[in-house]
Amino acid sequence: MKLNPADGNFAQSIRTALGDDILHPVEERYLEEPRRRFAGHVGVLALPKSVEQVSTLVRLASDASVPVVPYGGGTGLVGGQVMTDGPAPLLVSLERMSAIRAVYPTENILIAEAGAILTDVQAAAEEADRLFPLALAAQGSCRIGGNLATNAGGVNVLRYGNARDLxxxxxxxxPNGEIWHGLSRLRKDNTGYDLRNLLIGAEGTLGIITAASLKLYPRPAETGTAMFQVASPDAAIKLLALARDQVGEGVSTFELIHKQGLQFLSEVLPDIRQPFDVQPEWMVLIEFGLSGSASPSDALMALFETAEARGLVGDAVIAQSEAQRLELWAVRELIPEGNRLIGSVSSHDISVPISHIPEFILRGSEIVRGLGDFRINCFGHLGDGNLHYNVFPPQGHSRSEYDAQRQTVKRLVHDLVHEFGGSISAEHGIGRLKTDDLSRYGDPVKLSAMRSIKAALDPKGIMNPGAVLKA
Amino acid sequence: MKLNPADGNFAQSIRTALGDDILHPVEERYLEEPRRRFAGHVGVLALPKSVEQVSTLVRLASDASVPVVPYGGGTGLVGGQVMTDGPAPLLVSLERMSAIRAVYPTENILIAEAGAILTDVQAAAEEADRLFPLALAAQGSCRIGGNLATNAGGVNVLRYGNARDLxxxxxxxxPNGEIWHGLSRLRKDNTGYDLRNLLIGAEGTLGIITAASLKLYPRPAETGTAMFQVASPDAAIKLLALARDQVGEGVSTFELIHKQGLQFLSEVLPDIRQPFDVQPEWMVLIEFGLSGSASPSDALMALFETAEARGLVGDAVIAQSEAQRLELWAVRELIPEGNRLIGSVSSHDISVPISHIPEFILRGSEIVRGLGDFRINCFGHLGDGNLHYNVFPPQGHSRSEYDAQRQTVKRLVHDLVHEFGGSISAEHGIGRLKTDDLSRYGDPVKLSAMRSIKAALDPKGIMNPGAVLKA
Incomplete structure (x- = not known):
């Protein structure tokens, strides 16, 4: 279906319907994305204040066959928020719809508008003595609508699930402008197809999320954090199983970290305090959140003792204060920043079945090092099988020298992921970066069903064209 | 789209493609459902042994425009498994596809074919020292494919979620006969629309589930079970919050039981040992499953002491042996059987936001008792906001005397549920029983989207016609 640009006439139709205040000049930030792989273009920027205004905007766009790109915090890493070609779209930013509409502590439920910043959602939960567990690097600027549209993951998925589960x-x-009022406060509701989960993870291609009813959890009475040196990725997997035997769902974080990440921090962020005097090959950041009167520090110590007896771990640091806890977290959280400052040749947000992780890491290393003297920083959410597998130039070289090899690196890494039954996008989504990969590695029957669903719900193809499915 | 009956010619086309062994005579059990509200008809019964055979069957049905009804254990309570009118369908029973294909203990994953009986899945998990937590009354005969198609709930949803979450x-x-190979062993995979959750809960109207990759959990080291008398439903909600403060996710079951359920058991199953000498007005069955060395009995005792000090509970029985534990469970699990033997005027599987439960129970009682001298047995999964709210004739009268009032009772109960933002089908689904209710209470925009999706994936309308969406 032919689409038209959001031009002056279209802007005028919006002003006529909704007044002057809704349109705003397009600042640079709406055209960029964090990794600068895509530069977007925008015809008209609208900042609606209500779901009714969003509805009017989409209806006008549908009538005029104008593409619509929904915009949250702009922190997505796969270009889902920037339309790079085709007719200039209407960008609908949810930033003015940022209210926490309600908190129901007895029900462990919070209702937030799509534009609420993730840390504001977390803070509103905390004010009600509850936990909203979604937590990720961009939490200070990403917005919950975008988190849901991309089914965001992060560091607490192991225990609480990803955005979908929350x-x-x-x-x-x-896409036809109609409003679905589905802000359920029900834990169980088997009345028809799961439209909620269809919109979650659809990256704005099936509609615009304007508010969400979110699950809260009791805040763990006490939290304990530690960094354990582990003998290998395999030892880390065994350590996780042991931790779960000992404290069950109390394991809230289990993050694998490789020496390379620490070395990058030494290189580009030398003021960061490192956990060990000698950087170990592999380590894990573990967090326990326990209820009642159990002591997480004692539980971490007990885990360490059993694991040491089994030869799984070397040295360990168990945080003895909040300051020390934050120091350990800072190491994990600054690794992506270290990566950014070094500059990767190719980054991969992948997952494989957990038991294949050790072999994947081994074979991935052989394959990548067979292509050149690359450095690999492999880290991430071990318990979810989700690794950030990032490939960097040798020390003293810049990523731009390896532009010609980027596609080969990416292809071989993704081929290996596919061979292991893994995913080429574990938590970041498809956006515009990975549409070719999805065509290549995706199940053709699923892809065909996706196209049918897209055509059924968005027959004009106005919603975020070019994202997820190639136009 | 006009559909044709599965007649002799159609049967012959199946025999030609797949041999004689696949077709079987239609026994009575394939035409019934547990509550005998619907009597089905079947043209041809096929018992495929592989996904390829299922694919061929559906393709033949699609070519011939013959309706297809997928059949699991036949235990569904809303008639999704019996087609009552229109051209006689092809019934595809998955009973021969009952293999546990694989168990991956390290990954906490099990792959089962759709025809596997739920207790067999549970047993396979247990053999690997893991827990598959889905548990419900029909577990000895329901099949996992049907559990997923209806997004089954049960007694462990509070802790582990419903079938969807597992x-x-x-x-x-x-519906076009194509096979989607989506048996992922990944915890995180953000590559496109959530086809899995679309099929789960679609009750066979969007395709036939032939196998599933299921989540396993560590088995709790120790389980403790108790029955607490509670002062009121409100006290029960407060008790649940207290229990979660004390043992977090360790609360695996929290079932509200009303005196009426015990009285029915006294009446029709007098040999069942009752937990209290004097039947209390309200009670809860609580189960704690704790990891590590924590003692669930001690934890239940600690909960009782705090709750008693706050005036939430009266007497309590904490199981001191496995035999006593099973006795407590038997009371809960026989309540539906007691209901069946008494014979309800109208049964409602409903949910409301948890904080509205006390008011719902109060107002429901006023409304129903305003219609006559009915007995109400209200029980269920309190922590999920899911009540089985069943209305019975006065003692000495039979349900058949109240046939004329059934619709009025149902309507008023469902109106009240709707007023509280609740669901008229919390865990049983829509099937054929509740299609009118769905039209009445469902969000029209969601219903319209559902119809578009159905038409897109099943343009001929062959998959389980008349279920979920009215034909």
Whole structure:
């Protein structure tokens, strides 16, 4: 279906319907994305204040066959928020719809508008003595609508699931402009197809999420954090199983870290305090959140003792204060920044079945090092099978020298992931970066079903064209 | 789209493609459902042994425009498994596809074929020292494919979620006969629309689930079970919050039981040992499953002491042996059987936001008792906000005397549920029983989207016609 640009006439139709205040000049930030792989273009920028305004905007766009790109915090890493070609779209930023509409502590539920910043959602939960467990590097600027549209992951997925698992209901505007009032506060509701989960992870291609009903959890009475040196990725997997035997769901974080990440920090962020005097080959950041009167520090010590007896771990640091806890977290959280400053040749947000992780790491290393003297920083959410597998130039060289090899590196890494039954996008989504990969590695029957669903709900193809499915 | 009956010619086309062994005579059990509200008809019964055979069957049905009804254990309570009118369908029973294909203890994953009986899945998990937590009354005969197609709930949803939450991937045959190979062993995979969750809960109207990749959990080191008298439903909600403060996710079951359920057991199953000498008005069955060295009995005792000091509970029985534990469970599990023997005027599987439960129970009682001298047995999964709210004739009268009032009772109960933002089907699904209710209470925008999706994936309308969406 032919689409038209969001031009002056279209802007005028919006002003006529909704007044002057809704349109705003397009600042640079709406055209960029964090990794600068895509530069977007925008015809008209609208900042609606209500779901009714979003509905009117989408209806006008549908009538005029104008593409619509929903915009949250702009922190997505796969270009889902920037339309790079085709007719200039209407960008609908949810930033003015940032209210926490309600908190129901007895029900462990919070209702937030799509534009609420993740840390504001976390803070509103905390004020009610509850936990909203979604936590990720961009939490200070990403918005919950974007988190849901991309089914964001992060460091607490192991215990609490990803964004999908934390959502009970949605309010959304569908591609025809109609409003779905689905802000359920129900834990169980088997009345028809799962439209909620269809919109979650659809990256704005099936509608615009305007608000969400979110699950809260009791805040763990006490939290304990530690960094353990582990003998190998295999030892780390065994350590995780042991930790779960000992404290069950109390394991809230289990992050694998490789020496390379620490070395990058030494190189580009030398003021960061490192956990060990000698950087170990592999380590894990572990966090226990326990209820009642159990002591997480004691539990971490007990884990260490059993694991040491089994030869799984070397040295360990168990945080003895909040300051020390934050120091350990800072190491993990600054690794992506270290990577950014070094500059990767190719980054991969992948997952494989957990038991294949050791072999994947081994074979990945052989394959990548067979291509050149690359450095590999492999880290991430071990318990979810989700690794950030990033490939860097040798020391003293810059990424730009390896532009010609980027596609080969990416292809071989993704081929290996596919061979292991893994995913080429574990938590970042497809966006515009990985549409070719999805065509290549995706199940053709699923892809065909996706195209049918897209055509059924968005027959004009106005919603975020070019994202997820190639136009 | 006009559909044709599965007649002799159609049967012959199946025999030609797949041999004689695949077709079987239609026994009575394939035409019934547990509550005898619907009597089905079947043209041809096929018992495939592989996903390829299912694919061929669906393709033949699609070519001939013959309706297809997928059949699991036949235990569904809303008639999704019996087609009552229109052209006689092809019934595809998955009973021969009952293999546990693989168990991956390290990954906490099990892959089962759709025809595997739920207790067999549980047993396979236990053999690997793991827990598959889905548990419900029909577990000895229901099959996992049906559990997923209806997004089954049960007694462990509070801790582990419903069937949807326990599934990582599916193998399924879509309405065009194509096979989706989606048996993922990944905890995180953000590559496109959530086809898995679309098929889960679609009750066979969007395809046939043939196998599933399921989540396993560590088995709790120790389990403790107790029955607490509670002062009121409100006290029960407060008790649940207290229990979660004390043992977090360790609360695996929290079932509200009303005196009426015990009285029915006294009446029709007098040999069942009752937990209290004097039947209390309200009680809860609580189960703690704790990891490590924590003692669930001690934890239950600690909960009782705090709750007693706050005036939430009266007497309590904490099981001191496995035999006593099973006795407490028997009371809960026989309540539906007691209901069946008494014979309800109207049964409602409903949910409301948890904080509205006390008011719902109060107002429901006023409304129903305003209609006559009915007895109400209200029980269920309190922590999920899911009540089985069943209305019975006065003692000495039979349900058949109240046939004329059934619709009024149902309507008023469902109106009240709707007023509280609740669901008219919390865990049983829509099937054929509740299609009118769905039209009445469902969000029209969601219903319209559902119809679009159905038409897109099943343009001929062959998959389980008349279920979920009215034909």
């Amino acid at each position: 959502c009970l209901g949605l309010e959304a505007v569908l | 599934c990582l991937g599916l193998e399924a045959v879509l």
